[in-house]
Amino acid sequence: MSQELWSAVDRYLTDLLVPSDPALEAALEASRAAGLPPIHVAPNQGKMLLLLAKLQGARSILEIGTLGGYSAIWLARALPPGGRLITLEANPKHAEVARANLERAGLGEVVDVWLGWALDTLPQLAAEGRGPFDLIFIDADKPSNPDYLRWALELSRPGSLIVADNVVRGGEVLEGSSRDPSVQGIRRFNEMLAAEPRLIATAIQTVGSKGHDGFAIALVTAGP
Ligand SMILES: C[S@@+](CC[C@H](N)C(=O)[O-])C[C@H]1O[C@@H](n2cnc3c(N)ncnc32)[C@H](O)[C@@H]1O
Numbered sequence: 001m002s003q004e005l006w007s008a009v010d011r012y013l014t015d016l017l018v019p020s021d022p023a024l025e026a027a028l029e030a031s032r033a034a035g036l037p038p039i040h041v042a043p044n045q046g047k048m049l050l051l052l053a054k055l056q057g058a059r060s061i062l063e064i065g066t067l068g069g070y071s072a073i074w075l076a077r078a079l080p081p082g083g084r085l086i087t088l089e090a091n092p093k094h095a096e097v098a099r100a101n102l103e104r105a106g107l108g109e110v111v112d113v114w115l116g117w118a119l120d121t122l123p124q125l126a127a128e129g130r131g132p133f134d135l136i137f138i139d140a141d142k143p144s145n146p147d148y149l150r151w152a153l154e155l156s157r158p159g160s161l162i163v164a165d166n167v168v169r170g171g172e173v174l175e176g177s178s179r180d181p182s183v184q185g186i187r188r189f190n191e192m193l194a195a196e197p198r199l200i201a202t203a204i205q206t207v208g209s210k211g212h213d214g215f216a217i218a219l220v221t222a223g224p
């Protein structure tokens with residue numbers, strides 16, 4: 001198996017099942033033009049997020065890590081009328097591009113982009129009583145994933161869904177002695193998923209246009 005084949009299969013699946021969409025295309029183009037790194041989810045992964053949010057019947061969604069708002073557009077499109085998405089972003093340029101992309105997608109009233117370090121804005125969200133969220137998508141700096149999981153639990157309720165991107169990292173997640181803080185953050189996060197009695201969790205590795213990586217998914221239960 002090669003990256004070339006994975007990308008070709010992703011193109012086949014995306015052409016078939018994720019038809020091109022002007023708002024999403026424009027969001028990617030504006031992000032590219034502004035020099036944002038191409039580290040958004042793939043189109044078929046974005047549609048998977050939409051499906052998860054719809055299956056969940058989510059009315060309130062929290063995203064940690066906005067970039068140009070590409071995954072936020074997918075998630076927000078799953079919301080029913082009156083539903084809300086809050087997305088957290090530390091980089092002012094990313095937040096500005098995301099706001100414009102969301103506005104262009106007709107989601108300016110549905111999505112709030114909160115600018116700031118997530119470990120500052122998460123306690124603010126809690127203090128303002130913004131939770132619980134029906135779905136929380138974690139996709140920011142990976143060394144902070146253990147903290148993000150603690151906050152996700154704080155801001156959820158039994159029945160909430162927690163989804164995290166990039167939990168495989170091309171297989172580097174196997175390297176217990178890795179000096180990469182992202183690998184260590186993900187390893188600790190995966191261990192916490194396993195040990196947390198309030199969660200039913202699994203992780204699935206994926207290959208595709210984004211290489212070899214994976215998603216973790218966890219359902220919050222009432223606990224022990
Ligand atoms: C992988 S990108 C998000 C991609 C986006 N979810 C998508 O798929 O379209 C991660 C984003 O998290 C932001 N970020 C990194 N560290 C952060 C932090 N501590 N707090 C908030 N945002 C952070 C980065 O600036 C970047 O825009």
Ligand SMILES: [Mg+2]
Pocket residue numbers: 039040041139165166
């Ligand atoms: Mg990601």
